[in-house]
Amino acid sequence: MxxxxxxxxxxxxxxxxxxxxxxxxxxxxxxxxxxxxxxxxxxxxxxxxxxxxxxxxxxxxxxxxxxxxxxxxxGADKFRLLDKDATILFDEPDQGPADFNDERFRPEIxxxxxxxxxxxxxxxxxxxxxxxxxxxxxxxxxxxxxxxxxxxxxxxxxxxxxxxxxxxxxxxxxxxERYSGATIIQGEINDPQKDCPEVNALVNKANLIAMGVGKTIAAQPRGDGGITFYTASLYPENWIKSGGIDFNDNQQVYDYLVGFYADWDPVFHTMFKAGSHFVPRPLNYFxxxxxxxxxxxxxxxxxxxxxxxxxxxxxxxxxxxxxxxxxxxxxxxxxxxxxxxxxxxxxxxxxxxxxxxxxxxxIKDFASPGTASIQKMLQLFDPIG
Ligand SMILES: Cc1cc2nc3c(=O)[nH]c(=O)nc-3n(C[C@H](O)[C@H](O)[C@H](O)COP(=O)(O)OP(=O)(O)OC[C@H]3O[C@@H](n4cnc5c(N)ncnc54)[C@H](O)[C@@H]3O)c2cc1C
CATH class of the missing domain: 3.50.50.60 (FAD/NAD(P)-binding domain)
Structure with missing residues (x-):
């Protein structure tokens, strides 16, 4: 053919x-x-x-x-869940030796x-x-x-x-496409060891999610030693245009995020400070x-x-x-x-x-969790914990 x-x-x-x-x-x-x-x-x-x-x-x-x-x-397939005070709620243990024939093995690249x-x-x-x-x-x-x-x-x-x-x-x-109701802001940290060592230690070369009521932060390592992070919450459909933030201006994004996450532990604010290349992404679907x-x-x-x-x-x-x-x-x-x-x-x-x-x-449980969704997440990863 x-x-x-x-x-x-x-x-x-x-x-x-x-x-x-x-x-x-x-x-x-x-x-x-x-x-x-x-x-x-x-x-x-x-x-x-x-x-x-x-x-x-x-x-x-x-x-x-x-x-x-x-x-x-x-090792990057491990997962750590924090609350808004940066307290570790769940820390996945090491997965042990790689086994590409084990259907639970999910190697990260x-x-x-x-x-x-x-x-x-x-x-x-x-x-x-x-x-x-x-x-x-x-x-x-x-x-x-x-x-x-x-x-x-x-x-x-x-x-x-x-x-x-x-x-x-x-x-x-x-x-x-249609809008799911959730928007994320993606940021990049090129040298986390220098610019936010505490965050770097928390991420620990694996997947991290921090959840508080109504908002979430996720962070992942990059292969070059950097970190990519995402903030997520529910926003009106045209918020990126109507919100008045210039996402090319790191200071404006930082000011917005520090305000939005004001009651979160300051360690997250150091993450925003170290961030650049911000991209807002409305989460759409067909x-x-x-x-x-x-x-x-x-x-x-x-x-x-x-x-x-x-x-x-x-x-x-x-x-x-x-x-x-x-x-x-x-x-x-x-x-x-x-x-x-x-x-x-x-x-x-x-x-x-x-x-x-x-x-x-x-997506709503992820971007805008309530206390019940955080418990659900814990149950998912740590059913007997
Ligand atoms: C924040 C976030 C986190 C995610 N995390 C995960 C995850 O952990 N695991 C997972 O499996 N998926 C994840 N996804 C989803 C995943 O990124 C996408 O589903 C996946 O990349 C789709 O692959 P693709 O090849 O279809 O398209 P893409 O990866 O989008 O690739 C499209 C390519 O086309 C090129 N292109 C675009 N327009 C044109 C054009 N006009 N002419 C020529 N080239 C063009 C682009 O430059 C790009 O190289 C995530 C998505 C987001 C937004």
Whole structure:
């Protein structure tokens, strides 16, 4: 089905790069068009844990387990829960030796390291950098893609893997995202040992969540020794615009956060002080019952298909989409591409609806916990404690 076909994957995130790897290993002609200027262009964010029956399963199917084992962050899968006074409520013990055959093992990897290992597995020049997809038009049975830098490319099959604000998605469906009610502010600390050593010790190279009534802070280590943190709460839909904060101005963000977390332990304020590169993120989602008719030459994977509030599944699910799609279109089980894409999309949407419901149910407990939700969190991690 893919013989003599050019495949364009738009977006070189975990979904797009995994798909490129899987399709190339089946002999397909693939290019990944990525908006970033280069592989080094930006911090990719903090760590992400891969799960046995999704992300890790795909890593194994892609023949990349050995490379993953060389690059993951042993010990970063631990979890620590604090209250607003920085008292430790729960501290997960060390998980013991790594066992990639244990389905409870959820190894963490720096997002940049995951991206690098996926790129290293591709044929040279598969990723075309500085290619921000702007639009496309049909030329006979193919697509001509146009990029913001003025270049164009032809493809027989286009896969939108361009994430949250996908520009490919409108060619598949006009269903728009909805607001979950929660917004997070993400911040980066490049040298936590120097700028907020107490916070650095609390994070202790693993996952930390601090919860108080109505608001939460989460922090994670990055592979380069930095820390990424998120503050979360419930806000009106247009709060980012209407709130009057210039998120490019660190001092303004600091002043806002110190005020909002005024009754929290001052150690959290040192975290805000050390923060920079603030990004506000309204947590949106696509409707759980979304549906569209499958086309023969275009489809979506990952957040572009099924954005949902973070629940620890997004990267894993994007990778699973890549595996499902590669199998449907390359294994010869279906008569034509449209049937193969329809089968993939049905599976993908069904899975995303279940995960999306769980994510939506969990997001209010996470972003705006009450005393009961903090107890629920404790029960989840420490059922006998
Ligand atoms: C705060 C937060 C924490 C999260 N934590 C976790 C977690 O712990 N575990 C987990 O599994 N998931 C987590 N997620 C979700 C996860 O980040 C996403 O679900 C996942 O990254 C989706 O992968 P993707 O490949 O579909 O898209 P993305 O990772 O968004 O990648 C899209 C790629 O497309 C590129 N791109 C965008 N527009 C264009 C364009 N027009 N042209 C060309 N390229 C373009 C981007 O530069 C990017 O490289 C979290 C999300 C958030 C917001």
């Amino acid at each position: 893919l013989a003599n076909k050019k495949i364009a994957i738009v977006g070189g995130g975990p979904g797009g790069l995994t798909l490129a790897r899987l399709l190339q290993s089946k002999g397909a002609a693939v290019k990944v068009y990525e908006r970033d200027y280069s592989q080094e262009a930006r911090v990719q964010g903090a760590i992400v844990d891969l799960h046995f029956d999704s992300g890790l399963k795909v890593i194994k199917a892609a023949g990349l387990l050995e490379s993953f084992q060389l690059n993951y962050m042993p 720096d997002r940049g390291a995951l991206r690098d290992l996926l790129i290293a597995s591709l044929a040279p020049d598969t990723v075309v950098w500085d290619s921000q997809f702007a639009g496309m038009q049909q030329v006979n049975s193919a697509w001509q893609l146009s990029f913001k830098n003025g270049t164009t490319a032809m493809a027989d099959l286009v896969i939108g893997a361009d994430g949250y604000r996908s520009k490919v998605r409108p060619y598949v469906t006009d269903i728009k 409707p759980l019952d979304q549906h569209w008719h499958a086309q023969a030459t275009i489809t979506l994977i990952g957040d572009a298909a099924h954005l949902m509030p973070p629940s620890g599944e997004g990267v894993n699910t994007a990778m699973l989409d890549a595996l499902d799609l590669s199998e449907c279109i390359a294994n010869g089980e279906y008569n034509d591409l449209q049937a193969a894409i329809a089968a993939y999309e049905q599976r993908m949407r069904a899975r995303a609806a279940v995960l999306g419901r769980e994510a939506l149910e969990g």
